[in-house]
Amino acid sequence: MRLSSNWNLVLQTICMAFLKPGQSFQAAQRYRPVEQAGKKESDPTRAFLLAFGHPVVDDVLARRVRAAQIASIARLTPFIIFANIVNTIVITLTFRDFLPASYLTAWVISIAAFLTYTTLKWLKANRSPIEIASRGALNKAVLHATVFSGFWAVVPIVAFASGNADGIWMASCVTTGMLCGGGFTLATVPQAAFRWVAMLYVASLVSLVIGQSTDLWPLFLLLTSYTLVVVGSVASAGWLFASHFLAEAELEQRGELIALLLNEFEEKASDWIWETDSKGHFLHVSDRFLHASGRARAELEALRMVDLAYSLDESDARSAVATLETALKVQKSFRDVVIGVDVNGEERWWSLAARPVYDDRGSFTGYRGVASDITEARRASALVSHLAEHDSLTGIGNRSWFLKQAETAMEGQSQFGDDLLTLYLIDLDNFKVVNDTSGHPAGDDLLRQVASRFTVLSEGKTLLARFGGDEFAALGRFDSDEAATAFAEELVNVTRKPFRIGRRDFAIGATVGFTRFRDSRDTLDDLMRKADIALYKAKEGGRGRALAFEHEMEREVRERRELESDLREAFEYEKLNVDFQPIVDARSGQVVSSEVLVRWLHPVRGEIPPDTFIPIAEHAGLILPLGNWVLKKACAAAARCPELESVAVNLSPVQFMDPNLVEQVCAVLDETGFPPERLVFEITESVFLRDFGSASTKLERLRDLGISIALDDFGTGYSSLSYLRQYKFDKIKIDKSFVDEIGERSDGLAIISAVIALAHNLGLEVTAEGVERQFQVDALRTLGCDTMQGYYFGRPDANPMNITQIRKEDWEDRSPSTAPKNPSDLRSVS
Structure with a gap:
């Protein structure tokens, strides 16, 4: 709060200082220390009231302020006495020409007696300076100023009453000087200064009235303006004096509090204060420091902090010694310097902070700082670092x-x-x-x-x-x-x-x-x-x-990534094709089904086989959307070709592991209107290598929809027979590698015959893949194969309507088929 915001209180205080110095009034009661316990002592208004002697702080502090006010005046007492002697001599020499000697002598004796009394009081105060003063002492100072100003107040009255021009001129000069000089001299005690100024101002007004001259009004204006300036200056000086004193008192109080906290800190905290002399040896060693160092007081006082840092023989500690020595050598403040110390054979770590200390002449006297034992924190940090690495x-x-x-x-x-x-x-x-x-x-x-x-x-x-x-x-x-x-x-x-x-x-x-x-x-x-x-x-x-x-590997990986990028683009812009390959009934030679094949004609590399890009699609995460797209395309096209009894779609292992497979299949069938009884899913035995207990459930759910399941590439794995026992299938497909051996190896034909017999005994339909020659057709019909597919019956076509008729010689003229009309009739019951 600024002092100017309480201007009414300021004016009231100044007026009371003129009329009743030292007496409190109602407005000042708000600032008593009991009622304003939470208010800061450095409050400007409080300092202003204190300067005028009002009890707005505790009594001890108020007494100290009064003593300081009086002591400030006492320091100027020799100058006051000297000025009064000079003024007395000047007035005596001037007034002897028109004032009776008896009056002048009495006035001089009074002044001399008062100056003598003042001198004795000053000498006594110098011998035993006062540190506290009561309100009575302050009232005595006001009385002293009142009496002293009264002696000088008669000077202008006498001069103007006599009408002597020299006397009037000299009295005006002396009175003006005494009014200003005395006011500023007594400024630390505003009540005394105001009483001094008031006496001389009133005497000057009386003198102007006595003079009975109309030309004296400029003197009145000058006198009034001087008086107001002095009053304002005195009030400001008194307020500043009290403010500074309160600030110093507050700093002193804080210093005492800090000292108290430091003592408490030394006794109870885990940190401790350390001090050294200019040579680095410890001073004022505390008990906490002794306990932390593990050494006796005499031993510790003979050491330096660098000596303690050298006590631990460890690499980190050695590097810390150099840091500490550098910091102490330049005689500057430092902090967070960590040193290692050997304490009774145990490795301890201290964090140091200190600043240099200088005496009044600016000479370096040592260091004062704080030390902290950070051993546990360092161990915890090391553990955290170990866990982090x-x-x-x-x-x-x-x-x-x-x-x-x-x-x-x-x-x-x-x-x-x-x-x-x-x-x-x-x-x-x-x-x-x-x-x-x-x-x-x-x-x-x-x-x-x-x-x-x-x-x-x-x-x-x-x-x-x-x-x-x-x-x-x-x-x-x-x-x-x-x-x-x-x-x-x-x-x-x-x-x-x-x-x-x-x-x-x-x-x-x-x-x-x-x-x-x-x-x-x-x-x-x-x-x-x-x-x-x-x-x-x-x-x-x-x-x-x-x-x-090898660098060749990087080239392959780069090509693979390029293919992956091209595949993504081809799929996004539907540059992949879906073709239908005919599957022919071995008995009638009619196209009864077709296998859906995905074809990718690359603009630069030409046709890329599925064996190449399907693994890339699986690795790139494209196989699920690609498989769903193929299924949708195949069902939509086959729905427009009722001549085909069924359509076979390959499922990759990644697709089969999709937990939403059945739901997605149902959605495609609903969207295309394709009956599930005409749909065949071909899966390989690699599906079961990733089985986590869900394969059997999925197969059952698909078969419950009416979808047929075919085991593709039968005979090329290691566990096909066990899969036939564990899972339910509708068809098996003999891999092309066995068909190729017909006519070349007798054991190949024997394997095909065994597979067909096994499948028929289990009630499964058999399809042979990769049929490309007539003798293969004849052999497979003779062995009882149910259906066949391959280039012999025509190339795959994007339109299923184009594969329903094959143009080969009449099947009646060939070897008869031994395939049963209904393989499920041969299912063995055991």
Whole structure:
């Protein structure tokens, strides 16, 4: 709050100082300390009232302020006495010409007596300075100013009453000087200054009235303006004096509070204060410091902080000593300097902050600062750093730590110009089987055992990390390609040995892809990419082996990515074609069904076979929308061709694993109006390799809709017979590789005959794929095959209407078919 905002209180206070100095009034009661306990002592209004002697602070502080006010006047007492002596001499010499000697002598004696009394009081105050003063002492100062001003008030009255021009002129000068000088001298006690000014101003007005001259009004204006200036200046000076005193008192109080808190801090806090002399030796050692250092007081006072920092023989501590020595040498403030200290054989860490201390002459006297024991925080930070850089399950490095170390290693190799650095990426084989059959705790135990074997193998050779899941990485320096390859083979071989988990043994294996850092322009990302390409090729080639990166692999990957991009574009703009290949009844030679084939005619590469782009679609995540599009196209086209009894559509393993497969099929059938009884889904046995218990349920749901299920490429896998027992099928299709052997190998014909007999005994229809020659047709009819498909019966066509008629010689003239009219009639019942 600004003082000017209480102008009415200011005027009221000044008026009371003229009329009744030291007496409180109602408006000032609001600022009493009891009623305003929450108000700051530095409040401008409070300071103004205090300057005029009002009790607006506690009594002790008020007494100190009064003493300071009186002491300020006392310091000017010699100058006041000297000025009064000079003025007395001047007035005496001037007034002796027109004033009776007796009057003048009495006035001089009075002045001399009063000055003598003032001098004695001043000498007494100098011998024993007062520190507190009562309100009575302040009232005495006001009385003293009133009496003293009364002696000088008679001077202008006498001069103007006599009419002596020299006396009037001299009295005017002296009175003006005394009014201004006395007012400013007494400014620290505004009541006394106002009483002094008031006495002289009133006497001057009386003198002007006595003079009875009309030309004296300019003197009245000058006198009044001087008086107002002096009154305003005195009020401001008194207020400033009280404000400064209150501010100093508040600072002193805060200093005492800070000292109290520091003492409390020393006794109870975990930190402590430390001080040194100019040579660095400790001063004023506290008990807390003694306890933290583990040393005796005499021993500690003989040491320096640098000596304590040298007590711990540890690499981080040694580097901290240099930092501390540099900070102390330049004699500047420092903070957060961490040093290591040996405390009774235990490693402790302190954080230091300090500032230099200088004496009154500016000479350096030492340091004063604070020390904190941060040992536990440092240990916690080290633990957090360890957890941030290491895999929590296996204890080896994690991906983030490995990549940082790899970056550093690559920078070092670039400087030395060698090509020894080798990066390995490792994937465990069949790890998922362990999780699925024995649970995740068993999988975690397996990962720990794998990491332990890899750690032993990598000791002193490579950095090792787990990237996550069953993925590991290693980085090392090998003098030759042979040595790098040998280490990769060791990684593979070490995982081939069974792992004991609980009471079971698991054999998993690993696949490794690795690359050498040969091109200085390569970044870590380039190295990771190349090792990943090698790993992918190793998996593609059969897993359980190590493979080094070759540039030809990168070309293949690049082409694959280009094909993937082109495939996305072809699918988005419907540049793929759906063709229908006829399936012929072996007995009548009529087209009874067709297989839907997807064709991609690339604008540059020409026709790309499904065996090439379907795996790309699966890897790129396009197979689900692509398969749904093919199914919709096939059903819509076949719905317009009732001559076909059925239409066969291939389902990839990825499509079959889609949990929404049945719902999507129903949606397509509803949209196209194609009857489910005419739809056949062809699946391969690779579907069952990814079976998680849902394959049987899905097959049942599809068959419940009326859809037939055919097992494609029968005989090319390892478990086809077990699949025939476990799952329900309507048809099986003999792979083209067996049909090609008809007429070339007798065992091929025997296999086909056995498959047909087996299928018929199970009540399944048999279709032979890849029929391209007449003798193959005759042989298959003789063996009892139900239906056939292949180029012999015509090329695939986009319009199913164009494949319903085949133009071959009359079937009646050929070998008769031995296929049963209804294979389900032969289903064995056991």
